Amino acid sequence: MSAERFTISSRATGIRRTVVVFIYDTVEELKAAAFTFNGFVCDDNAAAVTQGWGYHHGRPELLPVSAVVRMHHGMIDAEVVAHELAHAAMGIYMADRVCWHSRARAHFSLANEPFAYLLGQLVSMATYHLHRLGAWTPATIREGAPA
Numbered sequence: 314m315s316a317e318r319f320t321i322s323s324r325a326t327g328i329r330r331t332v333v334v335f336i337y338d339t340v341e342e343l344k345a346a347a348f349t350f351n352g353f354v355c356d357d358n359a360a361a362v363t364q365g366w367g368y369h370h371g372r373p374e375l376l377p378v379s380a381v382v383r384m385h386h387g388m389i390d391a392e393v394v395a396h397e398l399a400h401a402a403m404g405i406y407m408a409d410r411v412c413w414h415s416r417a418r419a420h421f422s423l424a425n426e427p428f429a430y431l432l433g434q435l436v437s438m439a440t441y442h443l444h445r446l447g448a449w450t451p452a453t454i455r456e457g458a459p460a
């Protein structure tokens with residue numbers, strides 16, 4: 314098994330958080346890596362998966378890597394990327410900004426599928442139309458963005 318890999322980071326919550334992204338050749342490789350990481354079993358139609366260190370009760374995770382996103386060639390588009398990074402962002406936001414005792418923690422979870430699908434579908438549709446109109450610009454990296 315081989316995988317391409319890159320990392321992305323943000324200080325938007327006030328703490329530098331990093332997400333590691335792996336790109337596998339096949340869904341079988343993705344599933345095997347996800348299972349090896351923490352025993353997670355992907356469903357048969359998995360396009361991607363996000364796995365994180367999340368938030369431990371009473372002790373926000375301070376590890377430099379907050380989430381691992383796994384995708385595979387052939388199933389990568391704006392919807393999948395936005396969906397998986399929504400999971401990563403929710404986990405980071407939970408760890409850095411939501412108090413464990415807050416009722417908001419029911420929503421700020423790495424496993425919030427409705428939010429991830431909502432964001433993924435909206436980003437997919439917006440990028441489709443922006444590209445169609447010739448207004449799409451590849452990602453802009455804004456170093457020094459306010460925390």
Ligand SMILES: [Zn+2]
Nearest residue numbers: 396400426429
């Ligand atoms: Zn999901």
